[in-house]
Amino acid sequence: MNQNSKFPKGPIKTITGMSFHLSGNDIDTDRIIPARFLKCISFDALGDHVFADDRKEPNKNHPFDDIKNTNKSILIVDKNFGCGSSREHAPQALMRWGIRGIIGQSFAEIFYGNCLALGIPCVQIPEPEILSLINSIKSNQMQDLSINIQLQKILTNDQSWNIEIGNESREMLLSGEWDATSKLISQTNKINITMENLPYLNKFQNFEC
Amino acid sequence: MSTKTLYDKIWDLHTVSELPGGSTQLFVGLHLIHEVTSPQAFAALEEKGLKVFCPKRTIATVDHIVPTTSQSRPFSDSLAEQMLQTLEENCSKNSINFFNIGSGQQGIVHVIAPETGLTQPGMTIACGDSHTSTHGAFGSIAFGIGTSQVRDVLASQTLSMKKLKVKKLWFDGRLKKGVFAKDLILHVIQKLGVKDGVGFAYEFAGPAIERLTMEERMTVCNMAIEGGARCGYINPDQKTFDYLKEKPYSPKGDEWDKAIQWWKTLASGKDAKYDEETKFDASKISPTITWGITPGQAIEIDALLPKPESLNKSDQQTALDAYKYMNLKPGTSIEGLDIDVCFIGSCTNGRLSDLQSAAEIAKDRHVAQGVKAFVVPGSEKVAKDAEEQGLHHIFLKAGFEWRKPGCSMCLAMNPDKLENNQISASSSNRNFKGRQGSSTGRTLLMSPAMVAAAAVTGSVIDVRKLLH
């Protein structure tokens, strides 16, 4: 586990690190962090338990146990990664294990949003390209990879791939506004106006905040 | 882009501001919290020195970790006890109304908000739980959120969200006898897959949907998320209003009339535009059951398990994984498969009508030898209503256990768990690997009547064979 690196903060322009591939479509958040580990009131200890059950499967060196991956921070996945439960414990567990960026063919929506809110971009890359990326990683497992949010590209020393981030997420990452709270609380006036116009808070039920 | 749908109308009404990058700041009319996804949000709030902006619009309950045998305090599981205590403290510190154990209002968050009348048409409803889509059955826009968003809603009663596209799922006909709302939604997910709804809100409409009771509508919307759709909703109608009448938190007197007037304006108009539409014939749906490790891996009870090569290319690998994990063979029948555990409950099927349909099968029969069967009402109110009708006697006499309300073995965060590679027939919503508490445990999702049928025969069976 790569616990030493700091959690994301401020604007995120590029993420650089070594990467590894976790294969399988529809990997759900119950697998990323089984429900029994949700019994906690803080996220601190979750990193140890990421994929706890999958890693117990006999005769398999799970990528999260592979000693070569210990210091890697970029995860490459397949389709519909993070489906199922909305638990933020899943991205929290990945982050606390050491993951700082995820590249995949597609992501489940709530998971994607939860990652973004932690400053962990999930970037999309279509199937043919991801295969060439995975091949390149396989041929040189210790090479550094850069996810360049600005250019929307993945770069290695000698190769590059286009990625999709989505304009909104891209701006949020680049500006550092992926942590939405401060922006939201600055709009008190507008929040009050919206509340005044909601029938169920004023017209037929008495509103108390 | 969709226009004039219920989703569009509610979205516009709750829009506070447009945020940079195309996201919207959306007001949350009702915020529901529970013990699992809220403690870190309260901690983050405190860290930032922020207060709860609108404590009256947040309601708390405890459901995921509660034991269902004895609920006396302190719980024997000290972690569970600590989670409940943390929620109690957070609620009392922040003046949040908490439906605690013994209040008569405690239960699974998606059961208690509708049954108390908190869930109403036209609202935006958020909860740190993906099955929040359930509340869409009332014509609200309800969606699950992560813990960071729980923090945002506590701090501002708003969150940053991107507008979804809207897909209309139209159902002609009517469900046949022995076919339930659960079968309908499993059928949809089987046909459309677990990713079809990503980026969409599903509007369930058509004569077959209008015929459903409110509880059945909740079952359908509950599992929209299993099809990838963060929201599922149904336009409100007279049934919605009748259900809400006289509920503790429903408007009363003059206010009731005003509420109905407004609620009637919410449904998607005849001139509404959708991003996508698709049609089903409800009368062609059979009892449906999952056989694999995603809710989309489902079949009609009388069909043979699919050959992986007959599936879409992208589904083949998951199918192979599923066969290995479930220890099942393609081309064989699921009917007749022996069952170890039967679980009736959850936010999908833990309401009174679900228990009634299971009791109808359990009546004058007995749980098969070697099978453990238990019933977990979705809330204290469901338990009370069921007991008033004597359902618990029927279950107990038939050899089922009658438990206290909670999420229980839907996700097994309490002591209710599968052991080793036991197979369960379950009325819940997820059959993921390890979901029910054992990393090799196996789950078959089905309607509560089908679970009861499996319990009394000891194996998977078409419930229609047991109906009088």
Ligand code: SF4
């Ligand atoms: S019953 Fe199951 S799906 Fe529903 S809220 Fe509880 S754990 Fe989640």
